[in-house]
Amino acid sequence: MIAERIRLTGRTVIVSGAGGGGIGTTCARGLLEAGATVLGVDRDAERLAAIEAELADSTGTQDSTGPADSAGPVGPRGTLRTVCADVSTAEGVATVLERAAAAPGELYGLVNVVGGSLLPHWAPALDFDRAQWDESFELNLHHVMWLSQAVARHLVAHESPGSIVTINSTGGVVAAPYHVGYGTAKAAVLGLTRTLALEWGRYGIRVNGIAAGSITTPRATAAAQDPELAGRGVPLRRRGTPADVAAAVLFLISDLSAYTTGAVIPVEGGALHRLGLFDEDNVPVHVTNPQILVRIHGDAPD
């Protein structure tokens, strides 16, 4: 059955940034529901402890190391393990790989979720400083390379196929004004995804990404919760949910996408498709010919 391809039983998938409570946690939940052994990674021990409780209903067994040690219930779904590690360091990456190799499933996948931007990273490029630039690249790009490489080295050494998915952003696909560090780092992640896909295809390792639009997470701003503002500029007229992202991750990580690599799937309600020359009602703002405007509006606009 084609739908069976989603099953991840016997496979271990690492999720970096699993403790965020939004995209990473929901990706972990979806992977557990598909039967995977999930190794949830976060540098924040408190957040890891919180997701162990949150995901208990999606797991068959639960196990962890580091400051958040606990054992959980046994049931029919996947197995959750957690490890407190900083993936921006070589030691952190080594710890993650060690734990993944010791997990009950065979190491198969990686979902790179760690990323984002801090408030000071919203600034005009004219004012941007080196610290903001370096932090943006540290948070969004470097760990994707080193953690992906570590996983791929393990897979190649074991002659195992695998799948890597990185959560990217619409800001990495098109320009990100006043967000130059984040947008440029995410654009680099896009290039990295495509390059790794080409190099690692021969080993049966697929590398894909997701261009997420505005996704409502626990840390979304108040404006994001406002129904009036929430769907502005989005053809589907709403913000995305972590589950929207997790569903695309399940497609890309599993054998459902067995012949897809180097792809970056938009999960943005269609927002990337609208050229700036069209307003939210799809009316071309650059057209002044009354005959065309009458054909669009059915009547001449004011």
Ligand SMILES: NC(=O)c1ccc[n+]([C@@H]2O[C@H](COP(=O)([O-])OP(=O)(O)OC[C@H]3O[C@@H](n4cnc5c(N)ncnc54)[C@H](O)[C@@H]3O)[C@@H](O)[C@H]2O)c1
């Ligand atoms: N939320 C959105 O609207 C949105 C839109 C587009 C793309 N994205 C992307 O989705 C991803 C997740 O975003 P989010 O808003 O859910 O993030 P988040 O901040 O809620 O979660 C990220 C998690 O990563 C952890 N983390 C950060 N640095 C780490 C490190 N070095 N080692 C280990 N753990 C670390 C944090 O502790 C946190 O729990 C990011 O890559 C972001 O760029 C988000």
